[in-house]
Amino acid sequence: MQDNSSKLIKLNLKTPFKLKQGGELHEIEVCYETYGTLNESANNAILICHPLTMDAHVSDNGDTNVKPGWWNFLIGPNKPINTHNFFVIGMNVLGGCRGTTGPTSINPKTGTAYRTSFPEVSIEDMVDVQKLAIEQLGVKKLKAVLGGSLGGMQVLEWSVRYPEWVEQSIAIATGCQLSSQGLAFDVVGRACVLNDPKWENGMYDNSGISSITGLALARMIGHITYISKNMMDRKFGRKLQDGRRGEGFNTAFMIESFLHYNSEKFLKRFDPNTYLYLSKAMDTYDMTEGFQNLGHSLSRALSSFLIVSFSSDWLFPPTDSIQLATTLSNQGKSVTYANIETDLGHDAFLIESDETEAMVQLVSNFLKS
Amino acid sequence: MQDNSSKLIKLNLKTPFKLKQGGELHEIEVCYETYGTLNESANNAILICHPLTMDAHVSDNGDTNVKPGWWNFLIGPNKPINTHNFFVIGMNVLGGCRGTTGPTSINPKTGTAYRTSFPEVSIEDMVDVQKLAIEQLGVKKLKAVLGGSLGGMQVLEWSVRYPEWVEQSIAIATGCQLSSQGLAFDVVGRACVLNDPKWENGMYDNSGISSITGLALARMIGHITYISKNMMDRKFGRKLQDGRRGEGFNTAFMIESFLHYNSEKFLKRFDPNTYLYLSKAMDTYDMTEGFQNLGHSLSRALSSFLIVSFSSDWLFPPTDSIQLATTLSNQGKSVTYANIETDLGHDAFLIESDETEAMVQLVSNFLKS
Numbered sequence: 001m002q003d004n005s006s007k008l009i010k011l012n013l014k015t016p017f018k019l020k021q022g023g024e025l026h027e028i029e030v031c032y033e034t035y036g037t038l039n040e041s042a043n044n045a046i047l048i049c050h051p052l053t054m055d056a057h058v059s060d061n062g063d064t065n066v067k068p069g070w071w072n073f074l075i076g077p078n079k080p081i082n083t084h085n086f087f088v089i090g091m092n093v094l095g096g097c098r099g100t101t102g103p104t105s106i107n108p109k110t111g112t113a114y115r116t117s118f119p120e121v122s123i124e125d126m127v128d129v130q131k132l133a134i135e136q137l138g139v140k141k142l143k144a145v146l147g148g149s150l151g152g153m154q155v156l157e158w159s160v161r162y163p164e165w166v167e168q169s170i171a172i173a174t175g176c177q178l179s180s181q182g183l184a185f186d187v188v189g190r191a192c193v194l195n196d197p198k199w200e201n202g203m204y205d206n207s208g209i210s211s212i213t214g215l216a217l218a219r220m221i222g223h224i225t226y227i228s229k230n231m232m233d234r235k236f237g238r239k240l241q242d243g244r245r246g247e248g249f250n251t252a253f254m255i256e257s258f259l260h261y262n263s264e265k266f267l268k269r270f271d272p273n274t275y276l277y278l279s280k281a282m283d284t285y286d287m288t289e290g291f292q293n294l295g296h297s298l299s300r301a302l303s304s305f306l307i308v309s310f311s312s313d314w315l316f317p318p319t320d321s322i323q324l325a326t327t328l329s330n331q332g333k334s335v336t337y338a339n340i341e342t343d344l345g346h347d348a349f350l351i352e353s354d355e356t357e358a359m360v361q362l363v364s365n366f367l368k369s
Numbered sequence: 370m371q372d373n374s375s376k377l378i379k380l381n382l383k384t385p386f387k388l389k390q391g392g393e394l395h396e397i398e399v400c401y402e403t404y405g406t407l408n409e410s411a412n413n414a415i416l417i418c419h420p421l422t423m424d425a426h427v428s429d430n431g432d433t434n435v436k437p438g439w440w441n442f443l444i445g446p447n448k449p450i451n452t453h454n455f456f457v458i459g460m461n462v463l464g465g466c467r468g469t470t471g472p473t474s475i476n477p478k479t480g481t482a483y484r485t486s487f488p489e490v491s492i493e494d495m496v497d498v499q500k501l502a503i504e505q506l507g508v509k510k511l512k513a514v515l516g517g518s519l520g521g522m523q524v525l526e527w528s529v530r531y532p533e534w535v536e537q538s539i540a541i542a543t544g545c546q547l548s549s550q551g552l553a554f555d556v557v558g559r560a561c562v563l564n565d566p567k568w569e570n571g572m573y574d575n576s577g578i579s580s581i582t583g584l585a586l587a588r589m590i591g592h593i594t595y596i597s598k599n600m601m602d603r604k605f606g607r608k609l610q611d612g613r614r615g616e617g618f619n620t621a622f623m624i625e626s627f628l629h630y631n632s633e634k635f636l637k638r639f640d641p642n643t644y645l646y647l648s649k650a651m652d653t654y655d656m657t658e659g660f661q662n663l664g665h666s667l668s669r670a671l672s673s674f675l676i677v678s679f680s681s682d683w684l685f686p687p688t689d690s691i692q693l694a695t696t697l698s699n700q701g702k703s704v705t706y707a708n709i710e711t712d713l714g715h716d717a718f719l720i721e722s723d724e725t726e727a728m729v730q731l732v733s734n735f736l737k738s
Contacts, residue, residue: 177607179602180606181601181602183625185593187622188586188589190618191585191629196564217557217560221590224553224554229683232553233550237549238549238552249649251556253549253552255549255552256552
């Protein structure tokens with residue numbers, strides 16, 4: 001599942017890694033990619049935190065022989081995050097299925113894959129693992145931590161968990177916790193996997209991953225929340241795929257073909273158990289947990305912040321970002337907040353477009369500040 | 370599945386009933402209830418068109434021994450729609466599973482249930498059957514046709530299909546067609562049923578209906594769209610059901626328990642094949658079909674209109690109602706439009722509340738106009 005340019009680093013764990021919700025791991029490998037060179041002071045590093053289904057491969061770093069990275073338009077030589085100047089690190093999260101130790105990895109104790117015996121993973125655990133990994137890579141401090149959605153939650157957690165480490169926090173299309181409606185969609189998505197008899201309590205035949213239609217259904221639900229109502233109307237409306245009506249219970253609406261096509265592609269690249277783990281990590285993250293309120297939690301942060309929302313994001317609506325920015329601002333912290341007008345919805349930060357050009361400019365300017 | 374107060378009427382079909390998308394039915398029974406008395410001129414009848422999962426039992430008509438009707442707060446003796454004055458008719462739609470001929474009915478040709486051999490049903494077919502049934506009941510003209518959501522689509526179709534029959538059309542929380550996002554949710558809902566191995570291409574064991582979890586998943590998705598984000602935040606937020614975190618892949622969030630509880634109840638009262646038929650009927654309805662635009666289609670109408678939307682309805686947002694009202698108004702038709710501020714979402718019309726009191730008043734005043 002790794003991209004060619006990805007590398008593995010095995011963490012030097014002196015004691016087992018203890019996870020927030022219990023359980024421990026004796027061995028952790030982290031899949032990562034780096035672009036550019038770490039400078040002598042080891043302080044030009046930028047950590048990229050990926051959203052739920054992405055990975056360490058954020059950029060092709062200008063190498064046309066390599067598959068484009070998922071943030072290619074933002075990161076690379078002479079790109080807005082210029083890898084001639086910055087040492088950019090992409091890293092698959094703990095619990096992921098794109099190279100870092102997770103449910104698909106071999107449990108050294110048993111010699112077989114962890115599957116659902118993998119301990120519950122939290123955003124905090126992901127950040128702890130990222131910290132151990134970048135320390136081993138020789139990084140002493142992060143110029144910036146940058147991420148969107150689930151990645152944005154990691155950014156926020158970095159800013160308060162390791163405040164001395166972070167100079168600039170860039171949190172995009174995210175919030176300090178998911179709304180009740182967001183939870184509801186994830187609950188149904190997970191139920192789609194859990195109820196699929198082929199999931200077999202997580203013991204499905206790996207060679208048959210693509211037959212777990214429950215994951216395809218979960219992806220379809222997710223996909224609807226990643227794009228906006230207006231964009232769907234504009235792009236698909238009520239157009240028929242082949243200009244004909246559907247047979248049986250199919251409608252032949254273009255939106256139906258689109259959802260099926262994308263979810264089938266997803267089955268080929270993502271592991272069902274991993275989906276369950278990462279989606280629960282997103283749902284249970286709550287920056288205010290253990291604190292009186294968001295202000296008390298955020299008061300730990302020492303970095304400056306760039307917070308970006310998209311007007312049509314209904315998974316993490318602008319109000320979530322405004323809450324973050326206002327709280328930080330009330331504490332006298334340096335915070336830049338921008339809401340970008342677009343109908344691209346939550347996924348806007350992943351799509352190269354006129355509107356994300358505004359995001360790119362904001363990030364670029366913020367890194368210079 | 371019938372309520373005690375429901376009656377059956379067998380349509381006197383001289384020729385087989387031909388459906389819009391092909392196929393024909395040689396026998397149709399309609400499950401209905403009436404409240405009040407048809408006056409001598411036979412012109413005090415109000416037809417109630419139900420939303421997707423409801424039925425003919427709109428009111429207990431003041432009889433406390435009968436299960437309350439789903440629109441009890443609106444209809445009954447001395448209620449806003451006063452059955453001392455009006456002859457109110459509730460009727461299960463064609464293709465339904467609450468008494469009227471549908472996929473669960475016995476096909477007289479084969480002696481077994483139609484299941485998926487039932488012909489595709491459209492809103493137009495539902496209206497045609499309602500018309501045949503009320504004619505047999507002696508009704509000559511409808512004082513009003515009233516309905517919400519899928520019922521609202523039937524109201525709109527009545528107004529243009531049988532314009533001479535309808536004096537007043539009351540369409541609530543509806544539109545002339547479903548948006549792309551609405552289609553998307555329904556596509557996934559149907560896929561949940563179609564992918565459930567227990568559905569068995571519609572040949573499931575009827576005694577085990579409640580084991581078709583695909584229908585429960587579809588219901589959960591639907592339910593999320595029936596209530597608003599703000600209401601979910603207010604009612605459930607991120608509260609835990611028992612104050613404890615969930616085990617395994619459950620979260621124990623209150624919203625999770627709510628969705629599961631309601632969808633399991635739904636399995637006990639609704640037939641999976643019927644869900645597929647009615648949800649496709651909703652998706653494929655398009656009042657503009659065969660017409661240059663909505664204006665041309667609506668120009669057939671002769672009734673006055675009351676159009677009501679709810680501010681937080683995101684399945685049929687106020688813009689859908691505004692489009693209807695504006696189009697009617699531009700044609701010089703008599704139209705009253707009201708948008709009711711509420712966080713109750715799409716289902717507001719089914720819930721007795723301060724906000725629906727405004728809807729009740731609007732309906733009551735409109736009927737007097």
